[in-house]
Amino acid sequence: MDHPLPSLAGRPIRAAIVGTGAIARGSHLPALARLAEEGEAEVVAAVDIDADAARAFCAEGGVPYAYDDLKRMLREQRPDLVTICTPPTLHREQTVAALRAGAWVWCEKPPVPSLSDFDAVEAEEGADGGPYAAIVFQHRFGSGATHVRRLLAEGALGRPLVAHCQTTWYRDTAYYAVPWRGRWHTEGGGPAMGHGIHQTDLLLDLLGPWSEVRAMAGRLVHDVETEDVSTALVRFESGALATVVNSVLSPDEVSRIRVDCERATVELTHLYGHANADWRITPAPGVPEEEAAAWQDFGEDVPSSHLAQLRELVASMRAGQRPRSSGADGRKSLELVTALYKSAFTDTTVQRGGIGPGDPYYTELHGGAPGWAPAVAAEVRA
Numbered sequence: 001m002d003h004p005l006p007s008l009a010g011r012p013i014r015a016a017i018v019g020t021g022a023i024a025r026g027s028h029l030p031a032l033a034r035l036a037e038e039g040e041a042e043v044v045a046a047v048d049i050d051a052d053a054a055r056a057f058c059a060e061g062g063v064p065y066a067y068d069d070l071k072r073m074l075r076e077q078r079p080d081l082v083t084i085c086t087p088p089t090l091h092r093e094q095t096v097a098a099l100r101a102g103a104w105v106w107c108e109k110p111p112v113p114s115l116s117d118f119d120a121v122e123a124e125e126g127a128d129g130g131p132y133a134a135i136v137f138q139h140r141f142g143s144g145a146t147h148v149r150r151l152l153a154e155g156a157l158g159r160p161l162v163a164h165c166q167t168t169w170y171r172d173t174a175y176y177a178v179p180w181r182g183r184w185h186t187e188g189g190g191p192a193m194g195h196g197i198h199q200t201d202l203l204l205d206l207l208g209p210w211s212e213v214r215a216m217a218g219r220l221v222h223d224v225e226t227e228d229v230s231t232a233l234v235r236f237e238s239g240a241l242a243t244v245v246n247s248v249l250s251p252d253e254v255s256r257i258r259v260d261c262e263r264a265t266v267e268l269t270h271l272y273g274h275a276n277a278d279w280r281i282t283p284a285p286g287v288p289e290e291e292a293a294a295w296q297d298f299g300e301d302v303p304s305s306h307l308a309q310l311r312e313l314v315a316s317m318r319a320g321q322r323p324r325s326s327g328a329d330g331r332k333s334l335e336l337v338t339a340l341y342k343s344a345f346t347d348t349t350v351q352r353g354g355i356g357p358g359d360p361y362y363t364e365l366h367g368g369a370p371g372w373a374p375a376v377a378a379e380v381r382a
Contacts, residue, residue, distance in 0.1 A: 008080060008318050012036065016045040016077060016103075018070060018094055019085035020057035023108055028083045029061050031307040040314055045077045070094060074101035081317065084108060087180045088188050092117040095133050099124045104317055105133035106310070109197055111330060113188035115338055115355060116363045118331055125327070129320040134313055135330040139198045140205040141312065142304035144279045148266055149206055151295060158262025163242035165203045165257050167196035168250035173222065182224025189365045190226030192217070193337050196246030199255055201325075201333040203244070206259065209237045210336055212351050217344035221249055232340050244340070263287055264295065275303040341365045
């Protein structure tokens with residue numbers, strides 16, 4: 001790091017936003033603004049390579065300083081927290097720059113385009129106390145996910161046996177007109193990486209470590225390099241089996257997780273975020289009514305959101321503790337997605353922990369063979 005970590009006691013967290021597009025305007029700035037109202041944070045700067053866009057963002061959001069140079073902003077403003085809202089190909093360089101300047105990082109998903117990039121970022125983190133780099137995985141936060149995770153961890157619902165994880169969304173050709181989308185080099189992958197990773201992360205957060213995956217992927221509609229649909233079979237260390245489906249070809253859009261346990265089925269159905277009412281717990285025959293009724297007590301309704309995750313991140317910063325969705329905890333979803341691609345493109349079963357330095361899928365999710373998707377596309381057009 002270029003600077004010692006400042007004390008955060010008794011003052012707001014100084015935050016800066018990098019990238020001023022839709023996710024920054026719609027999620028990051030409102031979450032930070034809410035914490036600012038509570039005296040927990042203040043947004044001191046925003047950065048965008050488009051200087052006019054940065055100035056407009058700051059004017060609209062009441063942010064005092066606009067920059068078109070990240071390193072200059074880091075040097076002059078010395079933020080405690082940098083939130084990164086740029087395309088994935090920029091995440092590694094920008095995260096490393098922020099960490100070296102002594103700032104904690106909260107980076108949008110997909111985290112980085114490869115496991116090698118993730119490990120390079122993690123190597124730049126501080127020792128005990130930070131700074132650390134966390135990934136935006138807001139679906140695992142909020143009261144519903146917290147309640148169900150506790151029930152599963154305590155064994156109240158019995159052993160998880162069968163799970164389904166579904167991210168079936170719809171994206172038209174205009175969506176892929178954005179130059180960086182659907183390209184291996186700039187987005188890293190297709191819906192398994194850029195869309196379904198949220199539900200994949202929540203599934204892993206609920207069920208724990210996976211052990212092996214077998215997958216298929218295809219490019220059936222869109223004129224892009226990556227896949228536009230994938231399916232996978234996943235075995236967990238607990239013995240539970242799961243199906244994972246990711247698609248951008250589905251007019252009836254839904255995000256869904258279902259876990260069948262020995263004593264109950266837990267189901268979450270939503271689209272881009274969930275509240276308590278989106279969860280359903282169905283007891284198995286023979287479960288005492290009073291026990292099943294207690295399972296329905298989710299407590300105060302705290303929807304999954306950027307705000308819910310940011311609150312926990314700020315608390316971790318103040319405590320000098322590694323936040324959830326950073327380090328190994330943030331890496332596990334990317335590892336499963338990487339294994340999914342390797343399985344699909346090599347027609348093999350891939351074991352957890354089996355992709356490391358020297359493996360072509362460690363550095364690129366297409367394993368160094370980007371011609372895969374165009375070849376499939378040619379077959380489809382024919």
